[in-house]
Amino acid sequence: MQKIAILGIGQTKVDEHWDKSLKELGGEACFAAMQDANMNKVDALFVGNMLSPMINGQNQLGTFFSDWIGLWGHEAVKVEAACGSGAAALRAGLMGVASGEIESALVVGVEKMTDKAGHDVTAALATAADADYEVEQGVSFVGINALVMRRYMHEFGWQHADFAPFSINAHANAMHNPNARLHMEITTKQFENSNMVSTPINLLDASPIGDGAAAVIIVPAEKVDSIPGRPRIVLSGSAAATDTIAVHSRKDPLFLSAAYVSAKRAYDMAGVSPDNIDVFELHDAFSIMTALSLEASGFAERGQGPRLGLENEISPDGRVPVCTRGGLKARGHPVGATGMYQVVEVVQQLRGECGETQVDGAKIGMAQNIGGSGATVLTHILKAE
């Protein structure tokens, strides 16, 4: 496949943006990416979004945003893969540019989900699960993850507190990210005493929802000279894989096979192994997902994910830095936008723009975005050249 580069990045703060419409929120990230790339026009727009038909009463977000940002006439489309929508839009855009059909693409992940009451959002998020086999039984999305976490703890002998380092690391890193939703450090004691959501998942295991948008501009790498003072960032690995939607249908509910497959494909494509990854923005929607992602992606043995947190390997100066900008846990999880936040944050690391949480000498970064409870997984590997 043709080599594709990321030229520009843009993002809004993850927050409750009650003063901004869906248009304004997504537009802000788009304009920021175009400004960062020093471009005022692109061929096509790919939008990742999960909830807008339900929460915002708006479909057809591709055209909705091409209209709003002044790309009249240009090709535009929305891509949806539940919470994996952001990275799914990136991969669709990447294939568009690589096919030669499109010369440049703006990819934006956007979600505005705090204007509705909690109940509506919980019901809307449940559409990521299997309507016939899971939701029909009355289980919520966090409920499904709670079942997985409880089984994992039982199977591998972990206590709830063993997951604390994941959330503590995410919150500590978010302190230095102005775009993060939560700016508060937490302790193991707070982690243990937090309000229960769905046993054993409590409030500090779970990522907060939020409104946000993040965008990148992609072009064929051969058409890009490095912008002075910046490395050229290339998408050297991209892969998508799926599993069953319903967790109970899986041969092994404690192994993210779609993460394994997509990570393996991305490693092969990029010609790297887990040892080469300097920074890993993973999909910590719940602390259990951090453990499972680390294991499926080759950073820990089966059932040993929590060890990386307990042995202090995951901080920006550790062996496997994760959630360096706060992750879903503390940067926040505006679902359809999350995959694009991860990619934007990896670009920031490879450019060396992360200040206090900068991973020294980061040259290769990975972003892994998950739709459903491991049902759709997209892995992207970025290299600074």
Place this chain on the structure above:
Amino acid sequence: MQKIAILGIGQTKVDEHWDKSLKELGGEACFAAMQDANMNKVDALFVGNMLSPMINGQNQLGTFFSDWIGLWGHEAVKVEAACGSGAAALRAGLMGVASGEIESALVVGVEKMTDKAGHDVTAALATAADADYEVEQGVSFVGINALVMRRYMHEFGWQHADFAPFSINAHANAMHNPNARLHMEITTKQFENSNMVSTPINLLDASPIGDGAAAVIIVPAEKVDSIPGRPRIVLSGSAAATDTIAVHSRKDPLFLSAAYVSAKRAYDMAGVSPDNIDVFELHDAFSIMTALSLEASGFAERGQGPRLGLENEISPDGRVPVCTRGGLKARGHPVGATGMYQVVEVVQQLRGECGETQVDGAKIGMAQNIGGSGATVLTHILKAE
């Protein structure tokens, strides 16, 4: 771009499929396409759908269907562009295969929309319009089209009865399509006396909703030998273009500029002109859209679309055969599936499988799928080789 061929096609009848789940409905078309192509595996799945989060409580339809049809592990994604979702999924799949990332793709458009009461569907369809500028004012989707039709009649001096031939042709052709929803011939008198929906659009100007799914399998053309007795069908033109979402924002609300742009790009790519198109499956969601599509795509002068119907140019033996399998009007309009029905029907024409409504010697066919009131338009040109 690499040349892509359509190997297999599949479809369900458009109907009220209360006895089939969303899974079963889409799966039926997928399996039919795989059987038709004599393949039992493809690399990736692209799903076009508009309403499932709202009507069926299900998101992440890519993985939902890859799970159901046994493509575990394979890449899968959903693409949404309102009523243009079907063709948008085809174009995403086409770019995927053309990029070299994917060797074969199954593309399915699917919509199951009759299980909910009428009110919910009307509200769900309104998400194709601009939530802030149109729907907020209380206008429905048919209401927007009615405003356009009234203005068109005023501007160009047409009477309501002048649109009758469009619907009469569609219904007459559907009589010979076993997969069409409506099997009833209609007369000008019936057209004139039909129940009003939103003046001047009455029931026989408007396409019926329905449940349905249609699918194709696409592969690089170079890898395909003709199946004995069948021509090789190549996607020789593919283009997407957008306009403003809100009709009132357009410089000219009576011209489908996105149809014009996407048709022009598709003609250029295929190296053909309107004169070369043997069959044109257009997006007759409302009779006014037939007129506007014919004009924007170069088959009629501005304001003169109805003349093609009145002069009997649109029947299967006319100069510009349209809706040869019944069109949206009589085959039915399961919104996210419609674009794929159009493509499947063009393939049937190019294969010479259309019996009573076969266009003699059809070698080049065009399918045009529209999202919103002309906001997103995708045009595909297929050639029999």
